[in-house]
Amino acid sequence: MKKKFGIIGNPIKHSLSPTLHNYWFRKYGIDADYSIIDVEENGLPGVIDMIRNKDLFGINITLPFKQKIVPYLDILVNDAQITSSVNTVYLNDKDLLVGENSDVFGLQAAYLKEVDNISKKKALVMGAGGVSPSVILSLQKSGVRDISIINRTLEKCMFLKKKFNNLTIIEWSKIKDEVKNFDIIINATSLGLKNGEDFDFDFDSVKQSLIYIDTIYNPLETKTLKNLKDKDIKVFNGLEMFIYQGQKSFYLWNKINPEIDQKLIELLISKLK
Numbered sequence: 001m002k003k004k005f006g007i008i009g010n011p012i013k014h015s016l017s018p019t020l021h022n023y024w025f026r027k028y029g030i031d032a033d034y035s036i037i038d039v040e041e042n043g044l045p046g047v048i049d050m051i052r053n054k055d056l057f058g059i060n061i062t063l064p065f066k067q068k069i070v071p072y073l074d075i076l077v078n079d080a081q082i083t084s085s086v087n088t089v090y091l092n093d094k095d096l097l098v099g100e101n102s103d104v105f106g107l108q109a110a111y112l113k114e115v116d117n118i119s120k121k122k123a124l125v126m127g128a129g130g131v132s133p134s135v136i137l138s139l140q141k142s143g144v145r146d147i148s149i150i151n152r153t154l155e156k157c158m159f160l161k162k163k164f165n166n167l168t169i170i171e172w173s174k175i176k177d178e179v180k181n182f183d184i185i186i187n188a189t190s191l192g193l194k195n196g197e198d199f200d201f202d203f204d205s206v207k208q209s210l211i212y213i214d215t216i217y218n219p220l221e222t223k224t225l226k227n228l229k230d231k232d233i234k235v236f237n238g239l240e241m242f243i244y245q246g247q248k249s250f251y252l253w254n255k256i257n258p259e260i261d262q263k264l265i266e267l268l269i270s271k272l273k
Contacts, residue, residue: 003032004055005253008039008047008069009062014193014218016268017060020246023267024258032057041068048072051091058090058253060246063190066130073099083133084163088249100252103134104141106245107186111213111236112142115184119143121211124170124182127189128156131215135188136164144184150175151189180205186213187224198223206233217242220272239268 007017013036021034037059039047044065050056061069066085070076073089079101080086086099112118123144125135128151139147148168151157157169170178179185185206191199193216203224206212212228217238221229229235243260251257 001031003030003057005032005034005058005060006037006056007034007060007062008037008044008065010038010040010064012036012038012062015062016217016242016271017246019268019271020243020264021250023264024250024256028254028256028258030254030256041065044069044072048097051089051097052095054091058088058249060249061087061089063130070099073097075099079104079134079137082163083137085130085133087134087245088252090253100249101134102245102248102252103131103241104138105248106241106243107135107138107213107215108142109244109247110240111211112138115142115211119145121183122146122181123148123184123186124179125149126175126185126187126191127151128153128160129188129190132160132188133163135186135215136160136167139184139186140164148178148182150178176201176205179203180207183207183209184211184213186215187222188215190216191222191224193218193222203228208233210234212236213241214238215241218272220269239265243268 007015018034025032066087069086074096076099080099083101085101088100088102090098092098121144123139125132148170149157150170150172152172161167191197210233212233212235214222214225215238216222220237225235247258
């Protein structure tokens with residue numbers, strides 16, 4: 001019987017997860033299919049029932065459900081336990097519904113492991129939504145000690161400060177003046193998404209040595225990323241993070257660590273053109 005996997009989120013049409021996982025299923029001869037599951041929040045219990053009944057063997061979760069899925073799960077493990085943010089769900093051998101987080105690994109493996117003297121860097125996380133706890137934990141696990149967060153809604157920052165008590169909160173109104181103080185800036189907002197809003201100011205004052213990381217991969221180049229790249233700032237889009245988090249999810253479901261080859265990268269990029 002063909003195993004079924006999928007991804008839930010809203011909006012979800014932009015997701016490359018089906019392309020990624022179906023490529024690996026074919027490569028490793030696994031009789032499985034991965035698809036987009038278009039669901040509203042009131043449909044979450046139905047998706048959970050499908051996993052418990054083994055009509056679905058696993059799901060990925062993207063915005064806005066990374067935290068909203070948690071009450072429906074039996075246990076959170078590893079990074080999901082720390083962040084209370086889940087992007088991978090599966091049944092374990094005791095038929096318990098497990099929530100795991102592969103975003104933390106994705107960010108570390110894609111970008112942070114390459115940063116020299118990272119413990120001495122000052123990092124700014126922009127946004128306090130679903131992926132932000134994973135970004136903060138990834139920075140901490142990589143050795144960054146000085147982390148600030150900025151978000152339009154201050155209450156969400158306060159929630160994260162309770163979870164990660166060494167965070168410095170910056171008011172959104174001060175963002176233009178503050179960006180010059182950081183060595184690493186990570187965009188964990190939805191600003192820049194294809195057909196969506198972008199930042200309404202230029203990052204003109206940033207350090208020339210800045211490392212700018214965008215968690216967005218569609219488009220591959222947001223307006224902000226392109227502007228910084230044109231100024232010879234070191235920039236990264238979210239594609240590699242996306243691939244690495246998918247690699248870990250695939251392993252959790254199939255106990256195979258899939259290869260990230262050039263053919264796969266070219267396939268994903270072609271879907272974004």
